[in-house]
Amino acid sequence: MQGRGRGEDMQQGAQARFEAGLLRKILVVPVDGSHWVNMEILLKHLHYRGHQLTVIRSKSSWYIQESTPHYTSINVKLMEDEVDLSFYEKLLQRTLDIRRKGPVLQFLHQQMEMSSMQMLGHGICAKMAALMLNNSVLMTQLKDVQFDLVLTDPGLPIGVLLAHYLHLPMVYNVRWINTGDGHFIIAPSPISFVPVTGSMLGDRMEFLQRVQNLLHYVMGFLQEHFIILPLYQELISRHFSPATDLLSMQRSADLWLMRADFVFEFPRPTMPNVVYVAGFQCRPAQPLPADLEKFMQSSGEHGVVLMSLGTLISALPMEITERIAAAFARLPQNVIWRYMGEKPSTLGNNTLLVDWLPQNDLLGHPKTRVFVAHGGTNGLYEAIYHGVPVLGLPLLFDQFDNVLRLQARGAARALEVATLSTEEVLEALQDLLENPSYRSSMERLSRLHRDWPLSPLDSATFWIEYVIRNKGTAHLRSEAYSLPWYSYHSLDVVTLLLVVIGIFLWAIVYVCRKLCHRTCQKNKSKRD
Template sequence: MVLTSVIVCLCGLFILPGECHPESNILVVPVDGSHWVNMAVILKELHSRGHNLTVIRSPKSYYIPEKSPIYTSISMKSLEDEFDLSFYDRMLRCHLEYRRSNRLLRTIYIQADMARMMINGHDVLTRAVKLMFEDQVFMSMMRNTKFDLVLTDPGLPTGVFLAHHLQLPMVFNVRWINMGDSHFTFAPSPLSYVPVTGSELGDKMDFFERTLNMLVHISQSLQYYFIMEPNYRELLDRYFPPGTDLLSMELTADLWLVRADFVFEFPRPTMPNVVYIGGFQCRPAKALPEDLEAFMQSSGEHGVVIMSLGTLIAALPKDVTEAIAAAFAELPQKVVWRYIGERPSTLGNNTLLVDWFPQNDLLGHPKTRAFVAHGGTNGMYEAIYHGVPVLGLPLLFDQFDNVLRLQVRGAAKTLETTTLTSAEFKEALQDVLEDPLYREAMERLSRLHRDRPIEPLDRATFWIEYVLRNKGAAHLRSEGYRLPWYVYHSVDVALLLLTVLFLSVWMFFTVCRLMLRMVCKRKTKVE
């Protein structure tokens, strides 16, 4: 009898609604580059739980494999003028030059350059999506496969268009959306204490900084409404109901899996259909390859500095590279530098150049003392997870804001790459290495980041399966998503109240004038 009860209880555990994982067909539309690194982690977990995954990719993709044991890939038709990695090197050269100007001017230059990039980028993307919709064989295959859900990164809206066209529930794996920080899309964002990405500001702003924050926000909003949205107008009019706009389509997402953690981000308002999974790609360090492990151990008590510029930038300008290599050569520490390009002439015997390394495992190695990084989100979370202080060399996009967040918390130091000298780099790196406050601050962030009731990857997969089980999660979406901007901000109500106030004041003064005239007339008659 007891054995039967135990068996029944165990069976009950396996059939609880919240724990069952029925096989489902998930259409995945990722963004290439470092974004794919995050998406791949989620896909591995979903595959391990029995879901069938289909990944849409470009045949010119430089990070998303065509063949994989965990998913089936479908390659879209490509355009001749798709971006290649050299595009980012050209952009870096321009931005480094812009940063020689004062703060206001460089912000204007960079915003203008981003606008030009958006014009070109969204023109290419629009033509690619049109090509996809015009491919009858491809679209017929999409419809006949009977997908249950679209998992996409809205950094590029291809997945948004597909999800709406196929009328499927939509889950975002998101940090950035095509118009900037995703938070500004789905949640209230008071500009008095919520810094706009690209402003390089913290959440404590004086009057000038709040003005700059407002100007950057206005600039980005204008770019969306006058540059990005018109690019898609013809596409939207042809394939979607009248009046459809891109922002409204994005706001219908059932769930936003946001790659953020408020240990790293500045606190701000949020919404109920948002799940925070910042750092979900971080893991305890694994054993290094033998040759790399031998190099780490050879550092002795001084330890190792590791350096990486991420997945997009091949190399810094030559003079900057030479300055960094010269500074590394004077350190007692060993250095592992992820580097592609011509070997610097000033390179010391203590520096190992590699074209790739297991970044997470190196950051978790007990010999690692500091991380020289460009400020990419993945690297910042891995540094937080393993408690390694950062010397930041931000180059593009959100990297300046990312390093600033750690610097405000005392866990990083930032250098301006444009004017970098060997002496300046060496001094800053020695400060990070020798001042214990940097490591203590980062270790505190690490403790806070790890102190959570459930791992972020488990949260992500639970909520994806929640949307699958319930055929969406519309009940978590705010009604505010449906409102036009003037209703959302109660502009119509404010105008009505101001009109009533104006009329009331006008009537009061009119009555007063009439009464004053009557009194004056009576006095005149009496006299």
């Protein structure tokens, strides 16, 4: 039939699924910032499938819109000490100062900064969760809707608490949880070859590197158990059964949609209810706006360098910005730079500053040669998808580890932002532009990343609907975390065996001593 559009197909498909009883009501509890970028894409696809979506958002959300055709929203009020985007600008300056110190001082200051940030962020999150659970009107409203599922990002555990309070199946859109990579809380993670978040190590570690990895693991464990978990304990004691704790609640998710791909991550153990959906925000490039396309074409055979620092940091300190701009000005390539701030004095005529850019479409443009990025996973997976080598300028959080992973695969270079010079930036860019091995390595990663029978977005959607259809995935969940820690590590078994062996050895020694004593007595009697 001619003339039927995508919208009509969608409506007819949704109507068919509605009549078949396949459409469901999903409660979505996201995390703001860059986490929302990929969550929103997943929601749009679920909406296209016909599901009814309700999003819990802050009244003063940075990026989560209140009004949209894809979902309805419920606004919640945060405490007065809510963090705004200026917090990350100040955090970046402190981080740059820390990274100019020696390795020991750097490690200690980083751990102090991380502990302080966790106490602030999770403290606000715990207060917000308490306000919501104590709000009988809101809780009644949520119960009356009769949701089928909670879809949440467990980077902050509000969605975890709501799912357990409402007794609903729970699906994670996840990479980070509590103090690091989500794998550490769900799957065995031997730190002899699994690098800990923040360690900036690969999976091939020398002895001293394994010592370093262990120290990072211990610090994360202490931060989780002595900073994060106690912040929620009063709330959990008030609203849940006495035996409940946050860790067991987090581990009980029916499905983990893990934003990871082993063309990027180092191989590690995993679990049956973990599904890998990294890069589901990536798509083929669309035509650019006329002005951007004209600028791309004006680059001629040299092509274009693209730079963006993500959603949280609008600009670097001016002295660093000046050095980067000076390096760009000495390139034969054109440069498109997502930048908000005072125009640097060293800016060249070849550089276009924009306050917004269609990053995916620019990365997919045949003129794009190098992507200068802060190392967030959204941007790096888009670079992998389109096969564009990366110059990493990691700033915060996991970005250092992310760039390391690409560098280990020969597809990126990394620079230390705190101490970089114009010459360092220029040398790294020229290396990436002139050495074909970087693009070859990235194009290989791109082929591997795309070589799946089902796209990451379709896979994520299928598994969300799978959980709904089957009312959970108990058959995929390990019973490991229902065990006490000493049973999980078989310490009770080892203790019993040691006791048995000890008794056996004692018995042998005791019998031998008795026999020796008896023999000595007989010999003495004979001599007498």
